[in-house]
Amino acid sequence: MTPSITLQLPEILERLDRIGVRLDLPGKRQEIAQLEELSADPEFWNDPQRAQRTMRRLSQLREQVEQWESLSRQARDLQELSELAGDDDNLQAELAAEVEQLAGQLHQLELRLMLSGPYDAQxxxxxxxxxxxxxxxxxxxxxxxxxxxxxxxxxxxxxxxxxxxxxxxxxxxxxxxxxxxxxxxxxxxxxxxxxxxxxxxxxxxxxxxxxxxxxxxxxxxxxxxxxVEIREEDLRIDTYRASGAGGQHVNKTESAVRITHLPTGIVVTCQNERSQIQNRETAMKILRARLIELKLRERQEQQARLKGKPSVTGWGSRIRSYVLHPYTMVTDHRTEVSTSxxxxxxxxxxxxxxxxxxxxxxxxxxxxxx
CATH class of the missing domain: 3.30.70.1660 (Alpha-Beta Plaits)
Incomplete structure (x- = not known):
């Protein structure tokens, strides 16, 4: 094997082993089998929302396991081919390019594993x-x-x-x-x-x-x-005429919707759609997302307090600067990553x-x- 492949492949295989432990592959395969059995039940689709959640979870599990298995198989095959290639420089060069590509795919899998939050897959x-x-x-x-x-x-x-x-x-x-x-x-x-x-x-x-x-x-x-439960009695819904582009339809109909969630004071609006019903559906989608984000933020702040760490949110949390004058530079203040x-x-x-x-x-x- 060439020196670069000699160094890279064992490291890749070791990283894959660590990922396999972190993924808990036996547990995931067992859950896949259980969900597949559940989805085969004739009454499975009687509850469409529950069925959709189950199928999304099944798809995510299969993707994780299949991606790990595919990368592991590629790494082992490349290791065997590299040993057989001997001193054939052309073949070793081809294999080195494939190892680089495999390393990139592995990096993407490692990044994906960082997305372990309750809503990261959404x-x-x-x-x-x-x-x-x-x-x-x-x-x-x-x-x-x-x-x-x-x-x-x-x-x-x-x-x-x-x-x-x-x-x-x-x-x-x-x-x-x-x-x-x-x-x-x-x-x-x-x-x-x-x-x-x-x-x-x-x-x-x-x-x-x-x-x-x-x-x-x-x-x-x-x-x-x-x-998150959104009760009708907790909502104040106002309609008004949309502003901006849209011609006479926008000016003559009260298609825009404003929803106020009374317990939290969260206000969402939508006026892009031509139908009031569509605008209301979109506004409710945004309201639900804001309420979920509020719960996530409250949970994070509570965890930060328990760990004794400061939690900075909102306008005070400046994450990045984009400077066009007197020089050109983008700087992320959390990671110190910069580019001109x-x-x-x-x-x-x-x-x-x-x-x-x-x-x-x-x-x-x-x-x-x-």
Whole structure:
């Protein structure tokens, strides 16, 4: 074997063994067999919601086990082929390229294992809000919206703008996006917090340097959750005429919906759809996500208090700075990851930041099976 393969393959096999222990493969195979038996019951689909939850869990378990088995099989095959290749430089070069590809797939599996939160496998709802900075902040919010839409496209996710409130002069006041795909919430949840932009303002006649802020919220999109109960009597639902684009229909009908959750004071709005019923359904989806996120935050704060660690949330949690003047640099304040290629970041190249955040979280995880 060439030196690089000699070093890499044993390390890959050792990492796979550790992952296998962490996955608790015997336990997962047993659960798969139980769920398959349950899904074969003729009365299984009598409760559609329960059946869908069961099938999602079964799909996730199969994916984890099959991916580990596939990588393990590839690693063993490559080890055998490399030993048979001997001093054939061409064949060893081909095998080295395959080992590099396998190492990349293994890294992705290790990242996926960091997504062990209760909602990490779910879709996500991402909201962007303009903060302090006037028109610059609204323009910055629109830039962030574009960045996340580009990221979703790069990552193979489906993204749909559920609601948007445009600024009077430029940009947006706020926008809400649904991102659909496996582990969307787990990957994007680390983007929650305040994002700071420093640049020469295109809205300043003197072209002076301005600082603008925008808040990003990331919520788990869960269709049903036993921990969250939304009672009709806890809701105040108002309808009004939508503003912005939409022509005469928008101006003449009260299609926009505002829902206030009285116990928590959470307010959600939706006006993008032409139907009041559709807007209400979307608003309820966002409300459920906000209530689930509230429960998650309360749980995290309680755990932080028990561990004696400070918990900083909301506007005070500045996670990243984007500097366009007097130099160009994007810096994540939690991981210290930086890049001068700010245009690539604004075009959706967020993987270095997302992976660094997930790897940082790994230090807080126990070695118990997921």
């Amino acid at each position: 879709d996500a709802i991402l909201a962007v809000h303009a903060g302090t900075g006037g028109v610059d902040a609204q323009d910055w919010a629109e830039m962030l919206l574009r960045m996340y839409l580009r990221w979703a496209q790069r990552a193979g996710y489906q993204a749909e703008v559920l609601d948007i409130s445009e600024g009077e002069e430029a940009g947006i006041k706020s926008a809400t996006v649904e991102i659909r795909g496996p582990y969307a919430y787990g990957y994007i949840k680390g983007e929650a917090g305040t994002h700071r932009l420093v640049r020469l303002s295109p809205f300043d006649a003197a072209h002076r340097r301005h600082t603008a802020f925008a808040l990003v919220e990331v919520l788990p999109d869960v269709e049903d959750d036993t921990e 290629n700010i245009q690539a970041v604004l075009d959706g190249e967020l993987e270095p930041f997302i992976e660094a955040y997930l790897e940082r979280q790994l230090s807080d995880l126990s070695l118990e099976p997921v």
